[in-house]
Amino acid sequence: MDKVFISGNHCIAEAAIRAGCRCYFGYPITPQNELGEYMAAHMRRAGGVFLQSESETAAINMVIGAASVGTRVMTSSSSPGVSLKQEGLSFLAGFEFPAVIVNMMRGGPGLGNIAPAQGDYFQSTRGGGHGDYRTPVLAPASVQELADLTVKAFALADAYRTPVMLVGDGMMGQMKEPVTFPEPIDPETLPAKPWALKGRGDGPSRYQASLILDGLEMERHNWKLVRKYKVLAEQETMYESYMMDDAEFVVVAYGTTARIAKGAIKRARKDGLKVGLIRPITLFPFPDKVLRELARSIRHFLVFEMSTGQMVEDVRLALENCGVEINFHGRPGGVIPTPVEFSRVIHRYYRRM
């Protein structure tokens, strides 16, 4: 298929429909309104349902409903709206229902502003709702990757029976880049979901509940979830290495910040600095193994984020007892940092090496 010059928000919606998503429920909030707009225009033609709900809470509960019958379903919002969805996320995790939740993060806390930010890292990766669960989190850094990872998110959600989050920000959502879309998937051809509540038919009756009163059952359920997250970590961790071949200094950054970091690294490379980038593509599971392997030969790590320091905690956990230096530079939501700013920071820490 030919390339299309398309914005991130529209791209996610198109990729979702192509991935077989047939229900979308959402409530408008900047900077992701164009996603719902695209769904409104195109979902019906695909034979699916677009519904603008009365609130974010309603949308996520509609997601639970659609997921319970085995339909590929998506909702999207931005930070304050995603906070409202957390109860539903916890229920989806408890029910083990597949669904894709998009968070185009904005400045916060509170209503904050609509500028790009990465302040929802903790909320996304730590299981933002109550209970002992995690959510796989995908963090694209280009519009093409938004398409690819949207398709991936639906596949992961189905394969692991879990809600999956796709996180970006206003820059990822508003930016346009050339995209080649994958071929559409006919939802009828997807593997059957024997657990889905589609009527008993000739089989045994079945029910789904997130209330598990029996203590031992509850514990068994939680251990089952833990095993699932372990398999996810072993098989689904994704990251990108950029200019790492001869690197003596590693930058760690994801999403929009990784793009800016790449610009900064290009500049630093021109000045002869041996700098590379590790870009986590999955934030949970976090690519800790590759960082530990690098720490055998590289002593200096620098984390860039558009927050006051959240992913840096995962980097510190990954490199615990490795005896390496981990520095952090963050700009909280409101201002997009520039490659010049980041390259200055790289120079400052590199000189101290």
Added chain:
Amino acid sequence: MIVKTLCAGSGGQGVLTLGNVLGNAAMLQGFHATYLPAYGAAMRGGTANCTITIADEEIASPVASAPDIVVALNQPSAFAFINRLVSGGKLIYNSSIVEEVPERHDVEAFAVPANDLAVELGNARSANMIMLGAFAKLAGVPSREAVFSSLKLLMGRKKAVFEAGCRAVDKGMEYLS
């Protein structure tokens, strides 16, 4: 090759359309391209700008710390963004309404009376496409053919608009030749 361009003007002048046509044209010519609009509480008469990067390699950052070219469609944009230009960069400004260009000795400034040229063409709203033509001439990318293909893709359903766009792009290219 990498060209970072910042297009700015007031809401309603077609700055974002300019950027979108430019980005599509670059893609159609086989380049890597990014288009990053400054978004927010936008309104007619407010400010609008977008950053377009065209390159023959993967584009690291779509954010331009120091653009190579600034296309300024109104006075506040010329004031606001000339300082951001990289040393040796180029400013193309709409001299129909930009009366004063701040002095900077390390950049070149090109005056294009886009509003007047647009009126000459009989379509006052095509000033943005005149600026696009001027840009393409000055930057050397994208090609005239790619810009036309882009216009066809985006506006082809409205033949009159498409043709007016092509005429305006040609007018802008001729003005700077």
